[in-house]
Amino acid sequence: ELAIGTPGSPVGSSVSSVGFLNLQNAGILPSLEDLLFYTIAEGQEKIPAHKFIAALKTTGLRTGDPRLKECMATLKETLKNTSDGVMLDRHLFKKCVQSNIVLLTQAFRKKFVIPDFPTFASHIDELYESAKKLDEGQVADYIPQLAKFNPDLWAVSLCTVDGQRHTVGDTKVPFCLQSCVKPLKYAIAVHDHGTDYVHSFIGKEPSGLRFNKLFLDEEDKPHNPMVNAGAIVCTSLIKQGASNAEKFDYVMDFLNKMAGNEYVGFSNATFQSERESGDRNFAIGYYLKEKKCFPEGTDMTSILDFYFQLCSIEVTCESASVMAATLANGGFCPITGERVLSPESVRDTLSLMHSCGMYDFSGQFAFHVGLPAKSGVAGGILLVVPNVMGIMCWSPPLDKLGNSVRGIQFCTDLVELFNFHNYDNLRHFAKKHDPRREGGDQRLPPFGPMDYESLQQELALNAPLWKKICPTESNQDSSTTIVYRLDS
Numbered sequence: 001e002l003a004i005g006t007p008g009s010p011v012g013s014s015v016s017s018v019g020f021l022n023l024q025n026a027g028i029l030p031s032l033e034d035l036l037f038y039t040i041a042e043g044q045e046k047i048p049a050h051k052f053i054a055a056l057k058t059t060g061l062r063t064g065d066p067r068l069k070e071c072m073a074t075l076k077e078t079l080k081n082t083s084d085g086v087m088l089d090r091h092l093f094k095k096c097v098q099s100n101i102v103l104l105t106q107a108f109r110k111k112f113v114i115p116d117f118p119t120f121a122s123h124i125d126e127l128y129e130s131a132k133k134l135d136e137g138q139v140a141d142y143i144p145q146l147a148k149f150n151p152d153l154w155a156v157s158l159c160t161v162d163g164q165r166h167t168v169g170d171t172k173v174p175f176c177l178q179s180c181v182k183p184l185k186y187a188i189a190v191h192d193h194g195t196d197y198v199h200s201f202i203g204k205e206p207s208g209l210r211f212n213k214l215f216l217d218e219e220d221k222p223h224n225p226m227v228n229a230g231a232i233v234c235t236s237l238i239k240q241g242a243s244n245a246e247k248f249d250y251v252m253d254f255l256n257k258m259a260g261n262e263y264v265g266f267s268n269a270t271f272q273s274e275r276e277s278g279d280r281n282f283a284i285g286y287y288l289k290e291k292k293c294f295p296e297g298t299d300m301t302s303i304l305d306f307y308f309q310l311c312s313i314e315v316t317c318e319s320a321s322v323m324a325a326t327l328a329n330g331g332f333c334p335i336t337g338e339r340v341l342s343p344e345s346v347r348d349t350l351s352l353m354h355s356c357g358m359y360d361f362s363g364q365f366a367f368h369v370g371l372p373a374k375s376g377v378a379g380g381i382l383l384v385v386p387n388v389m390g391i392m393c394w395s396p397p398l399d400k401l402g403n404s405v406r407g408i409q410f411c412t413d414l415v416e417l418f419n420f421h422n423y424d425n426l427r428h429f430a431k432k433h434d435p436r437r438e439g440g441d442q443r444l445p446p447f448g449p450m451d452y453e454s455l456q457q458e459l460a461l462n463a464p465l466w467k468k469i470c471p472t473e474s475n476q477d478s479s480t481t482i483v484y485r486l487d488s
Contacts, residue, residue, distance in 0.1 A: 032101045032456050033094040039108055046087040049079055059107035060117035060164025066260060066336050067163065070099040102452055112162040113388055113436060120435045121166040127413045128156050128168045137397030137405035140377040143273035149175070149379070149396040154406050157321035160389040161329040171317040174263065175394060176270050178376035179226075181310045182234070183349045183357065184323065186225040188254050189237045190345035198237060201293065202230045206356045206363070214284055220291045226356040226374065229284050229293075235307045236298045244306050251310060258326040260335035262319035271312035278308060315380075317392045324382050324390020327372075350384060354422075361401045361408075369411050370421035381407035385420045388436065 030038075040055055041047045052075075053063060063072055075096045079085050088096065097104055106112060114120050132154050141147035155169035177184075189198050207215065207223035217223050222230035239247045255264045281304060289300045315323070326333045327350060331341035353372035358365040365373060372384045379396035381404055391414075393407035415421045419432040 031094070032105045032452060033098055034090065035456075036097060036101065036105055036108055037090050037093045041090075046089045047093065048086050049075060049088055050086070052088070052093070056104075056107070058118050059110075060112065060114065060121075060160065060162075060166065061103075061107050062165050065163055067103055068100050071097055071104070074099065102455060105455055106162075112164055113160050114162075114164055115437075116435070117164050117166075123417060123433075123435075124156065124158065124166055124414075125168050127410055127417070128154070130413060131395075131406040131409040132169075134406050134409055135397075137399055139379075139396040140398055140402075142377075143270065143277050145176075145267065145270040145273050146378060146396070151395075151397045153379075154395040155317040156391065156393050156410060157317040158389050158391045159321040159325035159334060161325060161334050161387060163325075163334040164389075165318075165321075167318055167321075169317075170394075173394075174265055174267075174314040174316055175378045175380065175396075176267055176311065176376075177313050177315055177320070177380065178311050178378045179231075180320070180374050180376040180378075180380045180382045181313055182226050182231045183327075183353050183374045183382070184255060184258070185231070185238060185251060185310055186234050186352065187327070187341050187345045187349040188251060189225075189234050190348050191342050192239075193237060195344060195348055198225075198234070201233050201237065201295070204352065214287050216287075216291060216293070221293065222288070224352055224356045226352060228281060229288060232281065232285060232303065232307050233288060233293050235310065236294045236303045238306075240295060240298075244302060244309070247306055248309055252313070254340065255313065255315075255323065257336075257338060257340045258323040258333060259315070259319040260322045260326075260333045262322055263314075263316050264319060265314035266309070267312045267314050271308055274308040274311055275305065278304065281307065315392075317394050320380065320382060320392035320394075321390050324384050324392055326390070328384045328386055328388060328390045330387075350386060353382075353384065359402050361403055365408075365411075369415050370423055371411070371415070373411065375403045375407070377402055379404045379407070381411060383411055388420070 037047070040052055056063065061068065078088070078092055078096055082088070082092065110116070135151075137151075139147055139149055139151050153170045153173060155167070155171040155173065157165075157167040157171045159165050186198070201221060202225050203217045203219070203221045203223045205217065205223050207213070207227050213227070214229075215223075216229065222233050224230050225234045239250045242250070252264060252266075285300045285304050288294060294300065294303070322333065322335060326340055327346055330343055331346045332339050350372040353374050354366055356362050357372060357374040359375065372386070374382045376382075377398065379394050379398065381393045383391040383393065385391070393404060393410050395404045395406035397405050399405050399408065415424075417433055419425060419434050423429075424432060
């Protein structure tokens with residue numbers, strides 16, 4: 001019990017902070033580890049390890065999350081030394097979670113960007129099943145490796161800016177990024193050289209033409225980095241002067257960091273086929289060379305090789321969703337906490353994805369979906385909900401404009417259900433679901449983890465733990481004293 005104020009003196013205005021400090025000084029404030037144990041234990045003196053793991057998964061966090069590596073390793077080691085290999089008392093639990101306690105507390109106290117994650121995930125599953133019924137579209141067949149994919153393959157993965165994960169469908173099947181790599185290499189170029197340098201070679205306007213047209217703007221520059229001409233010039237800006245092997249490793253290192261070291265591979269068969277059937281891109285390359293669009297001293301044929309290599313980089317839906325989440329999170333990878341890209345490069349990339357990312361459907365997509373996205377002929381759609389999450393949809397059958405039929409349907413349905421459209425949050429607008437508010441406190445800026453003390457203070461003075469009681473119950477002067485009692 002804590003009485004704040006003394007007889008004869010006015011009560012301080014900042015009751016909570018005074019109470020917290022007095023409690024902390026008295027050494028009786030419950031630790032975050034204890035609070036977490038009581039949350040999961042629900043009155044029991046021990047908890048089974050599997051109950052903790054199951055509860056963890058409902059928050060959206062995975063046991064394989066790199067941030068929880070130490071916690072999971074300690075848990076495994078601790079269970080080996082218990083009598084039954086299953087149960088954890090409060091002290092053992094504390095030992096297991098203390099290395100990651102702030103992250104875990106935020107998760108269990110619903111302080112992530114999507115507080116009620118199970119409900120949100122079930123909505124995503126429904127949207128997935130709805131789009132799965134579509135059987136229109138054709139699998140790209142201009143190279144044999146793309147034509148081999150089963151048209152029934154369909155996958156959706158998402159990763160929030162807090163690292164909450166959900167996947168449904170064929171999410172572990174590797175496929176090539178193809179044009180989905182264009183915004184990623186553009187981000188790398190801007191990260192390395194800055195906006196002004198990159199856009200001295202490439203424009204910022206939607207072209208209004210097919211993505212593989214031999215056509216430049218009035219300044220003899222490619223219209224934007226999301227069409228082939230712009231992407232080829234963008235490729236020439238990366239790691240200038242290095243060999244193709246060094247350049248490739250450099251980009252792969254970036255993509256691995258963006259994906260939190262999840263699967264990023266390379267399809268040599270696709271690369272060889274791209275090169276053999278790349279006449280249009282060679283024609284674009286020679287046209288760009290004639291118009292002096294490349295930096296001085298550029299070997300155009302070598303750049304085209306590098307361009308085909310980058311198109312042939314493989315991902316899974318799961319790893320690509322983390323890449324998208326890195327863009328959603330301002331350049332920080334959500335599952336490692338590492339800064340990969342500068343804020344400037346992410347802002348510029350999302351701006352161009354929004355206006356130019358979906359081939360000749362870009363205007364329609366910006367109108368109806370209102371989110372930055374990039375599609376590729378392998379059937380992928382990389383979708384970014386800024387400050388919330390990244391999503392990768394993948395299904396090989398394409399519409400006439402080269403976009404995944406199921407992917408477009410999923411993105412459209414997603415924004416019809418949730419207020420993710422860029423302009424859904426205007427005042428007086430019809431309300432949709434806002435998963436950022438439902439089932440927990442809305443997470444407001446600044447984003448990112450709180451520190452131990454501020455989280456402990458907030459939770460320790462929450463209503464379920466502390467009750468304000470009548471001062472006379474504690475023989476205190478009711479005119480000058482406020483009393484809090486710690487609930488059992």
